[in-house]
Every structure is written in C-alpha cells, then in structure tokens.
Amino acid sequence: MGVTLYRSTDASAPSLNGNSGSLISVLDACLVNGYGSQPAAGWTKAYSGTNQADYKQGTGSNGYYLDVNDNAPTTSQEARMRGYEVMTALGTGTNAFPTASQSTFGVICRKSTATGTTARTWYLIADATCFYLFVETGDNTSPIAPMCFAFGDFFSLKASDTYGTMIIGRNVENANYVWQETFGALMFSQGIMGTNTTPAHYIDRHWTGVGGAIGFNKCSSYFAHGSQNNNPVVMGSQYSLLPYPNGPDGGLELAPVYIVHGGFLRGYLKGIWCPCHNQPLSEGDTVTGTGNMSGKTFLALNHYSTVTIAGNSMAGTGQGQVLIETSNTWS
Numbered sequence: 001m002g003v004t005l006y007r008s009t010d011a012s013a014p015s016l017n018g019n020s021g022s023l024i025s026v027l028d029a030c031l032v033n034g035y036g037s038q039p040a041a042g043w044t045k046a047y048s049g050t051n052q053a054d055y056k057q058g059t060g061s062n063g064y065y066l067d068v069n070d071n072a073p074t075t076s077q078e079a080r081m082r083g084y085e086v087m088t089a090l091g092t093g094t095n096a097f098p099t100a101s102q103s104t105f106g107v108i109c110r111k112s113t114a115t116g117t118t119a120r121t122w123y124l125i126a127d128a129t130c131f132y133l134f135v136e137t138g139d140n141t142s143p144i145a146p147m148c149f150a151f152g153d154f155f156s157l158k159a160s161d162t163y164g165t166m167i168i169g170r171n172v173e174n175a176n177y178v179w180q181e182t183f184g185a186l187m188f189s190q191g192i193m194g195t196n197t198t199p200a201h202y203i204d205r206h207w208t209g210v211g212g213a214i215g216f217n218k219c220s221s222y223f224a225h226g227s228q229n230n231n232p233v234v235m236g237s238q239y240s241l242l243p244y245p246n247g248p249d250g251g252l253e254l255a256p257v258y259i260v261h262g263g264f265l266r267g268y269l270k271g272i273w274c275p276c277h278n279q280p281l282s283e284g285d286t287v288t289g290t291g292n293m294s295g296k297t298f299l300a301l302n303h304y305s306t307v308t309i310a311g312n313s314m315a316g317t318g319q320g321q322v323l324i325e326t327s328n329t330w331s
Contacts, residue, residue: 008120
C-alpha cells in the first residue's frame with residue numbers, strides 16, 4: 001500500500017472528539033477499512049474490545065502491534081498507546097515499548113481539550129508500516145498548533161533492522177499544557193551524543209537486539225538549530241538560520257529528521273521534514289517539490305513544545321512547523 005493523506009474534511013471521514021472511542025473510529029477507518037474514496041493503509045485489527053483495539057502493521061513492516069486504550073483510562077479526552085512485538089489478546093503481549101518500568105501507561109495521544117462531541121480537525125498520514133496523527137485539539141489556538149502521535153517503522157541505517165519501530169506521544173496524562181508535546185523537539189550536541197533522551201520517544205530495541213525498549217532523540221540540520229548547542233528547539237522555529245525564501249534558489253529548504261541514541265545515528269523518520277526556516281508557511285499549506293524533491297508533495301503543520309530534555313529547557317517560544325510528505329514517495 002502507498003502513502004495516503006487522510007483528513008477530517010474528507011467525505012465520509014469519521015469524527016474525532018473528546019468522547020471515548022472516537023480515536024478507535026478514526027484508526028479503524030484510516031488504517032484498516034478505508035472510507036469514501038480513501039483506501040485503507042493496509043493494517044489489520046488484531047484484537048478489539050469496548051473502545052479499545054490492537055492494530056498490526058502491514059506488508060513490508062516489522063509486523064509489530066499498537067495497543068490503543070480509548071476507553072477513558074484517565075479521561076475520555078486522551079488515549080493510552082503502547083507498542084508490542086507480539087500480542088496474544090487485547091492489551092496483552094510481549095516485548096512492549098515503552099516497557100511498564102519506563103511508563104506505567106505507555107504514551108498519550110491527546111484528542112481534545114474537552115469532553116463531548118465537538119469535532120476536532122485531524123490529519124493522518126500513513127502507509128502500511130507507519131503513521132502520523134496530527135490533531136487540532138483546541139488546546140493551542142493562537143496560533144493553531146496540532147498535537148501529534150506517531151507509530152511505526154523508520155528508515156534505518158542498519159540493513160534489515162527488525163527492531164526499527166518507534167512510538168512518539170505525550171509523557172503526561174490529563175494536562176493541556178504544551179510542554180507535554182514532544183514530537184517537534186530537536187536536540188543537539190551533548191544531549192544526543194550521551195544517554196539523555198526525549199520524553200515519550202521509544203524504539204522497540206537497540207539495533208543489536210540486546211535488551212528491551214530504549215529512548216531516543218531527534219536531530220536535523222544545523223540550519224534548523226543554530227547556536228542552541230544544548231537547548232532543545234522546535235523544528236522550523238525562530239532558531240532556524242535561513243531566511244525564507246532562500247536567496248539563491250528562492251526555495252523552501254528542508255532537512256531529514258534523524259533518530260539518535262547511545263551516541264549513534266540509527267536512521268531517520270519516514271516522510272517527516274524539518275524546515276530550515278522559521279515557520280515558513282501557514283498551517284495547512286501544501287507545496288510541491290522541485291529539483292531533487294521533484295514529484296514530492298508536502299503539507300505544512302504548526303507545532304508547539306516547551307519540553308525539557310535532560311534538564312535543558314526549550315529555547316525560545318516553542319512555536320515551530322513540520323513538513324509532512326504526503327506523496328507516495330517516502331524514501
């Protein structure tokens with residue numbers, strides 16, 4: 001299956017709101033069943049219960065599982081999420097990531113700032129191996145900045161990396177503060193080369209297969225980070241060094257988002273690009289690539305984070321932007 005962009009504004013798209021089960025409806029529709037003119041992403045639903053489900057990755061993936069508890073485990077505004085290598089029943093499996101000792105509840109996917117049926121704008125980008133869910137929960141409205149949850153395989157520098165599956169979410173339950181948002185955070189210098197990791201960022205295992213789930217950091221081009229050597233920044237923020245558009249080519253310059261842990265570069269996220277400019281586009285803008293990006297299309301989404309990594313606080317306002325590759329060109 002190829003890459004598909006699903007939106008809450010699509011005909012026949014399910015509604016995502018602050019009630020229990022609405023996330024299950026969205027994941028069922030996008031990953032498993034399809035809706036309207038949108039095909040399914042190629043995942044299967046292995047187990048299900050009341051407002052709960054376990055989803056298995058599709059063809060070409062590591063074949064791991066995502067456990068979703070959307071039955072108001074603490075509040076109906078959020079769901080608990082955890083990855084597993086193997087599952088044998090609803091919410092039951094082996095080799096979890098994160099492990100119970102790393103997090104008693106897994107990671108959090110926030111759906112809405114309030115309970116009830118108020119529909120939230122959402123975007124889900126997926127193939128059979130990986131998906132990203134961005135939700136305008138109502139927590140951040142000036143400017144609009146979606147919350148993000150991510151699960152699936154990444155492009156690994158190790159050939160046949162059967163442990164290269166990640167999960168990213170929130171590390172705190174039932175809170176509307178933006179500092180729980182971690183997806184947009186980048187870390188550089190000693191932070192990525194040591195043992196420090198970004199909250200609610202987990203990989204199934206080390207590339208050697210030794211041990212269980214491990215934490216990781218993300219980094220990108222120096223042009224996206226500037227002089228903030230130890231302070232985390234949000235990708236596409238005020239610390240990006242290049243003016244937009246870039247003078248020589250009038251272009252939008254993008255860089256991959258790399259995965260780093262234990263002092264090594266493990267790989268990079270599929271379909272996620274970091275602008276080397278300060279929020280160059282408006283929320284929801286789409287652009288088409290040229291040159292070595294020819295054939296690719298992108299969706300711009302704002303992001304907000306004030307996460308602290310290893311005692312280092314987020315530099316600046318925490319406002320930034322990511323570019324999501326929406327064409328069937330992830331590579």
